[in-house]
Amino acid sequence: MDFMLFLIIIIFLVAIEMAIPFLAKRTTVFGVFIPDEFVRDSKLLSFKKMYALLIFILGLIAVSIYLFWMLKGNSTEAFQVLLGPAIQFGIIFISTALYFYFHAKTLQRKKAMRWGDNLKQVKMIDLTVRSQDTMLPWYIYLLPIAVTFGVIGYTLLKYNMFPEQIPTHWGPDGKPDAFTVKNPFSVNALPLIMFTMQLMFLGINEMTRRSGIKLSATRPDASRVRQLTLRKYSSWFMFLISVLITMLFSFLQLQMIYPDLADGVVSMALPIIFLLIVMIGSIIFAVKVGNAGENVGFQSGSGVSDLDEDQYWKGGLFYFNKNDPSIFVEKRFGVGWTLNFANPIGYFIIFGPIVIIILISLFA
Amino acid sequence: MIIQIEPQSDVPIYTQLTNQIIEGIARGYMHPGDSLPSVRAFAADLGVNMHTVNKSYHELEKKGIIRIIPKSGAVINSPVEISNNSERLLEEFKPMIAEALVLGLDKEQIQELVTSLIQDIKGKP
The missing domain is CATH 1.10.132 (Topoisomerase I; Chain A, domain 4)
Known part of the structure; x- marks a missing residue:
């Protein structure tokens, strides 16, 4: 396998x-x-x-x-x-x-x-573009969070049914292979990690919404379609991941209470199905965004070009622009987003959750 | 409504923004009561400092073209709401007209210039 x-x-x-x-x-x-x-x-x-x-x-x-x-x-x-x-x-x-x-x-x-x-370098924006933005609203992300609270409540309710040894790590076969001592915090380590990730996805969604919708002056329509598609599918994809993590973690949590919840085949197949959905999802995401706007007519603006921002892109990969209030910007090489490394809020939203998750797993 | 700026131009970006918003309203792309994007969204979309957009909005507010309402943003005023500004405009026209006269344009040529500009912005009658 x-x-x-x-x-x-x-x-x-x-x-x-x-x-x-x-x-x-x-x-x-x-x-x-x-x-x-x-x-x-x-x-x-x-x-x-x-x-x-x-x-x-x-x-x-x-x-x-x-x-x-x-x-x-x-x-x-x-x-x-x-x-x-x-x-x-x-x-x-x-x-x-x-x-x-x-x-x-x-x-x-x-x-x-x-x-x-x-070429004359110009920047272009559309004052009405924000009304065409179709990212998911933030409160959709509360749905998986509500599940988390349900799981935590149920865990405390069924506290007595938990084994004395709480699993903290699962092998590739979906079976636990590392354990810790039982207490009200350690039984909830998994839901708390899940909660942290859900908050992170909510945060990323909102930071993405506040980030710029950058249009190309030479292809305003095509670039608008691409930017709006990127935003829409990013927020759907993140919601999908949030839901998948919720399902997987809730299942693992319930399995601690009811060890016979699913037979070996199911718990082995689950991480693989999870991985497959994520991979297929990211392929659909990449193809959808990669092709967005390609069929919109080419508008050749003679004598005009977009602003050359090479100076802000270290190695073409890392964006440092302290004037730009955007936290995320579209990647130059790849499909998706990268951080504006000159903006400290971005670090918090990405590294904050990782630190919290490490702390939870250390002290659980 | 599209706004296009030249970051490498000698004209400061906030002035470019102010001028283009005013022209957009004059051309009828935006109407009294419409609101402008928030300073943050505007600056993020343009990839410029928020102060730049803020400066432009304050300039527009000083001219009476928009009013900034806390929490709901910048809204375009209707001409009746804009207090009489003809004195300020007179002051601003004066050096331009003087310059045109010095450059040898006569009264008719200047009037023609103004008429053609108005036609360009408002569309042919």
């Missing part, structure tokens, strides 16, 4: 990495801003194709290595457990290195071709 799981994750990882240059924002190629009229440059296209091809070859090698070691059969279990994550990290590491290589190549090309030297 672990074997299948790791294989699926590796294939998923490779497929996503291959598609990123083609799904990323149109006017940024490998994290470098390119004025709209030059994005079809054949050299840039060949960079994207080369990147995808190299990732594909990397993926083939990774899968072969994995299959080879797994099918040889005489490796120790510890080795097998480490091999999967090691290969995943390897893929991420090498693809990041490839990214930086092509980032540098794209920068060189932009400089050599003097793209945008004669």
